Amino acid sequence: MNIKPLADRILVKPAPAEEKTASGIIIPDTAKEKPMQGEVIAVGKGRVADDGKVSPLELKVGDKILYGKYSGTEVTVDGDEYLIMRESDVYAVI
Numbered sequence: 001m002n003i004k005p006l007a008d009r010i011l012v013k014p015a016p017a018e019e020k021t022a023s024g025i026i027i028p029d030t031a032k033e034k035p036m037q038g039e040v041i042a043v044g045k046g047r048v049a050d051d052g053k054v055s056p057l058e059l060k061v062g063d064k065i066l067y068g069k070y071s072g073t074e075v076t077v078d079g080d081e082y083l084i085m086r087e088s089d090v091y092a093v094i
Helices: none
Strands: 009-014 037-043 064-067 073-077 080-086 090-093
Touching: none
Parallel strands: none
Antiparallel strands: 009 037, 009 080, 037 064, 064 090, 073 080
């Protein structure tokens, strides 16, 4: 894969959706919720400030993160699904 996010954006591989509940009930595809965690696959160079300086991102490749349910834009590359989002859409590093 050869995707390089620009500025303060990151590329995230979402975690797979849960197949079963904790009690063992199988969840049908129509009832599965979008995952809200994933792994950072690529990061941009950073946010460009008004004075032209680049502020590097805090996130790095390999970080496990939590993000909002409807954050980012879904993209498919080579049959794999990813999300592109801004670093500010990330709530926490796990």
